[in-house]
Amino acid sequence: MPITRERSQAQFQRALKSIPGGVNSPARAFGGVGGEPLFIQRGDGAYLWDLDGNKLIDFVGSWGPHILGHRHPAVLAAIEDALTRGTSFGAPTESESELAELVIATVPSMQKVRMVSSGTEATMSAIRVARGFTGRDKIIKFAGCYHGHVDSLLVKAGSGALTLGVPSSPGVPAGCTADTISLEFNDANELADTFAKQGEKIAAVILEPVVGNMGVVLPQPGFLEACRELCTKHGTVLIFDEVMTGFRVAFGGAQALFKITPDMTTLGKIIGGGMPVGAYGGRADIMAKVSPAGPVYQAGTLSGNPLAMACGIATLRTLRETNPYASLAAKTERLCRGLSDAAAAVGIAHTLPHVGSMFTLFFNPDLVTNNTIAGRSDTKRFARYFWGLIEHGVYLPCSQFEANFVSAAHSDADIDATIAAARNVLQSLPK
Ligand SMILES: *Cc1c(COP(=O)(O)O)cnc(C)c1O
Numbered sequence: 001m002p003i004t005r006e007r008s009q010a011q012f013q014r015a016l017k018s019i020p021g022g023v024n025s026p027a028r029a030f031g032g033v034g035g036e037p038l039f040i041q042r043g044d045g046a047y048l049w050d051l052d053g054n055k056l057i058d059f060v061g062s063w064g065p066h067i068l069g070h071r072h073p074a075v076l077a078a079i080e081d082a083l084t085r086g087t088s089f090g091a092p093t094e095s096e097s098e099l100a101e102l103v104i105a106t107v108p109s110m111q112k113v114r115m116v117s118s119g120t121e122a123t124m125s126a127i128r129v130a131r132g133f134t135g136r137d138k139i140i141k142f143a144g145c146y147h148g149h150v151d152s153l154l155v156k157a158g159s160g161a162l163t164l165g166v167p168s169s170p171g172v173p174a175g176c177t178a179d180t181i182s183l184e185f186n187d188a189n190e191l192a193d194t195f196a197k198q199g200e201k202i203a204a205v206i207l208e209p210v211v212g213n214m215g216v217v218l219p220q221p222g223f224l225e226a227c228r229e230l231c232t233k234h235g236t237v238l239i240f241d242e243v244m245t246g247f248r249v250a251f252g253g254a255q256a257l258f259k260i261t262p263d264m265t266t267l268g269k270i271i272g273g274g275m276p277v278g279a280y281g282g283r284a285d286i287m288a289k290v291s292p293a294g295p296v297y298q299a300g301t302l303s304g305n306p307l308a309m310a311c312g313i314a315t316l317r318t319l320r321e322t323n324p325y326a327s328l329a330a331k332t333e334r335l336c337r338g339l340s341d342a343a344a345a346v347g348i349a350h351t352l353p354h355v356g357s358m359f360t361l362f363f364n365p366d367l368v369t370n371n372t373i374a375g376r377s378d379t380k381r382f383a384r385y386f387w388g389l390i391e392h393g394v395y396l397p398c399s400q401f402e403a404n405f406v407s408a409a410h411s412d413a414d415i416d417a418t419i420a421a422a423r424n425v426l427q428s429l430p431k
Helices: 006-018 073-083 094-106 119-134 188-201 223-234 254-258 306-322 325-345 379-391 412-428
Strands: 040-044 047-050 055-058 112-116 138-142 180-183 202-207 237-241 264-267 278-282
Touching: 055 412, 073 306, 094 112, 094 278, 094 306, 112 119, 119 138, 119 202, 119 237, 119 264, 119 278, 138 188, 180 188, 188 202, 188 223, 202 223, 223 237, 325 412, 379 412
Parallel strands: 138 180, 138 202, 202 237, 237 264
Antiparallel strands: 040 047, 047 055, 112 278, 264 278
16 A cells, blocks of 8 residues: 555645745755655664654765764764853854864865865865865866766767766856766776876866766776876876765765875765854865965855764764774665665666665666766666555665765664565566
């Protein structure tokens, strides 16, 4: 019997009247799977409850932040404690240094760090600082990598390799993306060619070292090394956008896992533990350009907000003390093997890239290494799989091209229940 969604449906109709598309961020709108979003009433541990009282095993984790699960006691206690002192002062507080020190100790390539309020702000600021530092304008990004809704980064590659940036959204003037070069992820030759032609003009290369935003796509051996080498050779700032991978694929992020040292790093999601926090940082000589230490302007009324800092500090401290990474990877590995076996048992072509506690089941026979291959996935089949799992009490990101997250709160029983649900759903899908 289908689950009831009446209250969610009513609230969505209400939201549509006052909010564009009924949501405050498009990824929530279920556009990739059709239908209407569930409205969430509350979360606890590995579970969500929607307004109609349906309990769901959550593999979205607020799109990344909740590596400890919802309402972790240490995180709640830290927020409650901070709340007794007030919500915002617009003046320095001790908690900002504490979170900065935790970040620097965990991600040593970040010798200095500036707190902001979102991942978008972090990447926007990092690009500005890289341009200010190098005195150059051009930036390289990779198709399918998402760096927030920064004007100059809202570009995907055209079909030609070296096309100048074409904005992927109305409202972004061509001038904003004229200096953005979009290349294919994992293509070190194309990157080398681009540097050979215009290396002295390129301020920064920005990438997700493990991509999460076209679904999970791993760097092929040598690709990150090539990025590092070419940037060093040409005096270009290498920016790892670890908004998703930071504190996720390893405590020290993808740069710790793959042992590549970027010049700058952007963080978000887990660093705020569910509160709006982003951060950017890197080499001390580069960060010395940031105002008021240097001339590159960047500011924020609520940057370093004490409630948000408390939530981030408690999250990072808990991760440091409990070190859940081996257990997260083991749970994820077991889940992925279960899902893959279930798909294989009914002859459904798929690949299942995963790293740490991030994974994506691609309905795609080929290993997804870039945006072009990702685009060949069977999104209709994904939509059926997604809704089937909702009926079985499992909540996945509502798009084929997103990362799924396992949290420390997921139990072995949750993993087993998810595999069993997926087996049921996959069996029932049309071939
Ligand atoms: C989520 C994300 C962003 C944007 O962060 P927001 O907080 O949504 O602005 C940037 N880069 C990556 C890699 C992300 O996953």
